[in-house]
Amino acid sequence: MIESQEQFSRQILAFGIEGQKAIMNTKVGIVGLGGMGSCVVQMLSYLGTQEFVLVDDDRVEESNLNRLVGAVREDIVNKTLKVEVAQRVIRSINPKANITMLGNLRSEEVLERLAIFPDVIFGCVDNDSTRMILTDLAAAYRKILIDCATEIEPDGDKVKNFGGRVVIARPGDFCLWCANQIDARVAKEELETDREKSFRQHHGYGLGALIVAPAVISLNMTIAGLAVTEFLMLITGIREPERKLTYKGMTRGKVVPSNDFKKPGCFVCESLVGKADKVDLKRYLRSSLPADLPK
Template identity: 30%
Template sequence: MTTCQLKMTRQDFNRVMSHLFPGDDDEHAAVLLAGVSLIEGRLTLLVRETYVAREGIDYVHGKTGYRALAPTFIHRCITRARDERLVYLAIHNHLSDEYVGFSSVDLASHERGYPALLQIARGMPVGALVFGKRSIEADIWLPDRTRLSLEQAIVVGSTIHRLTPSPTLITVSRTETYDRQVRMFGKAGQIELRKCRVGIIGLGGIGSLVAEYLARLGVGHFCLIDDDWVEHTNLSRIIGASAEDAIARVYKVEVCKRMILQANVEADVQTLTEDVSRETVAKRLLACDFIFLAADSMRARLVFNAIVHQYFIPGVQLGSKIRCGSNGSLLEVMSANRSVRPGKGCLWCNQFIDPTGLAKEAKTDEERKAQQYGVEEPNPSVISLNAISASHAVNDFLLDYLCLRPESEALQYEHIHCLRDVRTLVTPRKDADCPECSREGRRFGRGDSADLPCAEG
């Protein structure tokens, strides 16, 4: 391991950039405290807290360099990092643009000071970041004094913005398969899709459509999770499913894998035929860049929501709803896409995770009958309604993941009411003391130091 990854919310990134680059062409500094995630051998730092250094008080004239953080400011931040089990990151800016790196003076100061900071940190990494106007570099010291540079920084807002120490060289083979869409977002966009890892929870009527759309866009890596198999009642909705699949009780994820590879033979597809609420299954999603939740269980919503806020992996919860009256008349026909980002769009804050529903799902069918819960009848489902939700969600993913539209300050849910022919954008609520998404809660940016709400195994 020679490089690492940094993730931060758009709110924190904007605060840092406005402090570092106020327009005075000078150098400024701050400290970030970050959670840690180590997934598949890659270290990711998740910025949880920001502390700007006040000019002349916390950031003063240096003895060997231009400026330096004041010892009292460093001590306050490193002890906070130690006590909260977070990574201490000292940051400053250079007046560069797309290329940035540490000066020899910067690196010498790290070598003088970071061995002592590692002792105070008690087993946590410490390090530094240097910001250009459109670039970031890192010098991260692990407890054994191994040093890591930055692979990329990811800013997670409504859009997903990536920064590197220097521009990435674009090399792509000529192909006619994606020619028409490359004309929209360029070769660089197609490369990002090819590198992208998506997780899809639930491969039924909506999830299978999402999988096909993403496969034909050229997304390169899939993690498919569904513990159910194809039945005859699914054939009107699951893309690629056949009567033979229903007879053989083929798992839905295997049907979708077959369909994905028909659309994109180079795709890497992992399938999991277990419930996402199992810890070993949920942790497979932590290597993903984006997650689509197309399952309607409360347990799936709980795990998905936790991963977004704890590991800063953006996602969307999508579904459709058909409600009928007692006489069979249609009362409501709706598709929904609910984007969730770290600290925003929380399903818990917006009461889309029902504690009673979680308790019911934890019981067997026999236990539910004994306690007079009953076993619910399946909900109505129609492929064309599912397609509305799936296509809107994938289109939003494309525009946001490739930064093809401007960043939006307000994250909004999208509800499409088909009977009334109305599309509404709803601003989700946010509880200041939410245990799932607030900075004061147990989960936001904590990475591996907090447990996911999963069953063992």
């Protein structure tokens, strides 16, 4: 129900009452409330989203203050959770929103809530293991997964390349494996226990320690803006959403749609869709690495 039509009057001119209702009735999950997720959550709050599930167990640190939307200096002293910052942003715009805050994705409760509650999940994380888990979950439970990523490639004290991309993965239509956006080797190494990691590193193979990556708010805003706009296409039916949009910052600021389609034989798109009984998400909770991950 639209209580304050005036608040959304400029959007109703664009989407109509039905479009606005569709936006407000869509339940959204956001996994990762850092630089990217905080931009997404702010835009969705302004658009009128009413129901949020927020997933992140990180707390605000000083190095986040260049880009975490809604974060203030006191959050460092108070060790505020990033989901609490997001909740504050949502409440400041929409006091009646229904918000569920959850911690680590690799817990039974969080996976269950994500499997049941949202219609659309925004993946706003910087790691391939989470992308892999969300890809399984979204397909098995028929959720739309909108995955966002940015990259800045430094070269000494200069920038060699920068950009980002959005993948809109609809069950059975396209997924992050089809889009070549999961590196199975990286994902596996991220899922290891500390003991496994130290054993592997001791034997001299693998990718080593996590690197602290550059991050700039305007690039996050660009990609989050593309992601939320494709979400609006999907929800209001203005046009078909793209499967993948790539922003090439060093190539004269182009945004390029992809011609990619589902890969023939994709296990996720062809065998996992709607098969909640077939996908064993609990294998991601075990202390050791699942043995049956894709090569």
